Amino acid sequence: MNFKAITIYTTHEGIDPVTGRLYTLGINGVEIEDKQDFEEFVAENTPNWDYIDESVSEKMSGETKVKAYVADNASGMETIRLIKESMQELKKFDTEGKFGRLDVELSTTSEEEWADNWKQYYKPTKISRQLVIVPEWEQYEAPSGVTAVKINPGAAFGTGTHESTRLCLEFVEEFTTPKTRMLDIGTGSGILAVTALKLGAKSACGIDIDELAVKASMENAALNGVEDRFISRLGNLADNVDGTFNLITANIVADVIIQLIPDIPQHLALGGIFVASGIIDSREEEVRKALADNGLYVFDSKNQKSWVALACKKK
Structure with missing residues (x-):
């Protein structure tokens, strides 16, 4: 091609x-x-x-x-x-x-x-003291206590170094527990879901409108040895998804997140967390209003350059 x-x-x-x-x-x-x-x-x-x-x-x-x-x-x-x-x-x-x-x-x-x-530009990227994203082709020996996530984004997806992805990864690291059932909307390479599984999440489901994303995310799950706890589905936003989740992530853009928000509460488990990232700071208040209008409140946020990530729960 x-x-x-x-x-x-x-x-x-x-x-x-x-x-x-x-x-x-x-x-x-x-x-x-x-x-x-x-x-x-x-x-x-x-x-x-x-x-x-x-x-x-x-x-x-x-x-x-x-x-x-x-x-x-x-x-x-x-x-x-x-x-x-x-x-x-x-x-x-x-x-x-x-x-x-x-x-x-x-x-x-x-x-x-x-x-x-x-x-040549994609090298191991340190997200925190305990988390590093590593391209598949790079030799990297993770120090004791550090989780290394191997990713091959392929020809269609980002490498995980963009600010919005980094912010989302920080929240994933913070909120993932052994009981976490995760839904990653717009999964792309699967970097968020695979990271959660590497950090010990019970299960993760990725959903994307792109068939290439479904394939790439499954391959990255296998690359990290977590394919038995991961499923990737073809779908639009939260369509084709049943059940509830402890952690839902959407690293997309403000317009799509606003469109998605009304579907989030029905898929959030009791005490569950929704992380929205990919939001330009000029659209933050608009997203916050959409969250509030749908019974969600922001309890934490992260900023890097002009990008914002919001962590929310049901009221």
Whole structure:
């Protein structure tokens, strides 16, 4: 399969608004080439490798780029059209020019070339002192007391390093117990559900509208030896799901979360927790209102850059 590589030229300040707009268009994984983010990432994760290749450092020193990939077919071309429209809208909003030129550049790449290109940037990512996300192809020996979750996101899903995923993973780590029955809506690579199972959850169910997600999440569960406690289903939001769960996660975007919220209370067990992530801070109050209108209250929240994750219970 061939992919269209979409490169958007921006600035450090433009990363969040650009990636936020891509998320609203259903693009879950992006590559970011940004000097400031790269330097911060290296500083935080230096213990996970011995050195950084000079060619990678040099590549990160130029203009900030946000890259995404879509299938080279009619559906992918429609997504590209929407991305171009969205960047034009963002240009009009950015009256001070803080987000750069926002030009969109296209190229074609094979799946093999795509894999070789982005794997060089995906390294073990420390979520907390006890939790590390590790790409499948990396050799990593977890220290005593550290849970390492192996993930191969494949060609269609993110790597788990985006702020919204990190915030959600922090909550998953905090709330998972041996009695946890988890529902992960919009499971993608299955990173949240698989992490919960690695942390000792009793069971997890992932649901996604994408057949590739169902396949990828099952493969990642097997990669971590938790496939016997995991099931992945094809479905829209909370459809095709029966029963109640102690922990429900939805790392999507604000519009989809708001649409989903009315279905959450019926699937939450007594004392159960709903974690909503992927929320741009400008939409936080709107999501909070939807939660309150449906009998849910926020008892904890986490923020990173412009992203927010909310932990909720039934009133």
